[in-house]
Each structure stands twice: as C-alpha cells, then as structure tokens.
Amino acid sequence: MGICDVCGNSYDKSFDIVQGDRRGTYDSFECAIHALAPRCSHCQCSIIGHGAEHDGKFYCCAHCAKQSGIVGIDDRV
Known part of the structure; x- marks a missing residue:
C-alpha cells in the first residue's frame, strides 16, 4: 500500500x-x-494537454501565449 x-x-x-x-x-x-504538470506561464493553470512552448516557457493555449507577447502560435491554422 x-x-x-x-x-x-x-x-x-x-x-x-x-x-x-x-x-x-x-x-x-x-x-x-x-x-x-507544468504550469502556464501566463495564467498558471496546470497544463494537462499538449499546450505550447516558446523559449522554454509553457502555455496552456495560444491565447495565453499571445497575451504574453508570443507571435506565431495558433490553436488552429
């Protein structure tokens, strides 16, 4: 046990x-x-899916990445 x-x-x-x-x-x-689970660098939620990574920082979604100034990450292309 x-x-x-x-x-x-x-x-x-x-x-x-x-x-x-x-x-x-x-x-x-x-x-x-x-x-x-890693935490989103923007909203601090636990990332339990794929998420996104840029320069060693993790984001739960493209929206949070964009809010942090990251360009070129999209949820859908």
Missing part, C-alpha cells in the same frame, strides 16, 4: 510515476497532475 506524496493518503491502488529523474507515488491522477 503506497502513501500519496501530495495528500498523504494511504491507498491500496496507489501508483508510481517516473518523469526523468523525478519519481512519485500518487493515489489519484489529480494528485499526480498537481505534482507533475
């Missing part, structure tokens, strides 16, 4: 995720997302 690294819940269906040199035990995808 694993103990979630985020909420501390002891759960018989916990799971481990390895991301590069990071490793964690989680009791739910919600906790895993909270711990591992």
Whole structure:
C-alpha cells in the first residue's frame, strides 16, 4: 500500500510515476497532475494537454501565449 506524496493518503491502488529523474507515488491522477504538470506561464493553470512552448516557457493555449507577447502560435491554422 503506497502513501500519496501530495495528500498523504494511504491507498491500496496507489501508483508510481517516473518523469526523468523525478519519481512519485500518487493515489489519484489529480494528485499526480498537481505534482507533475507544468504550469502556464501566463495564467498558471496546470497544463494537462499538449499546450505550447516558446523559449522554454509553457502555455496552456495560444491565447495565453499571445497575451504574453508570443507571435506565431495558433490553436488552429
């Protein structure tokens, strides 16, 4: 039985995720997302989809990238 690294819940269906040199035990995808998902550089939401990246910064969507002054990122072309 694993103990979630985020909420501390002891759960018989916990799971481990390895991301590069990071490793964690989680009791739910919600906790895993909270711990591992990148944050949008503009609105700070968790990016759980593809998002967009420019110069090492992540954005949840083209709108947030544009609001941050990034040119050339579109949701649809």
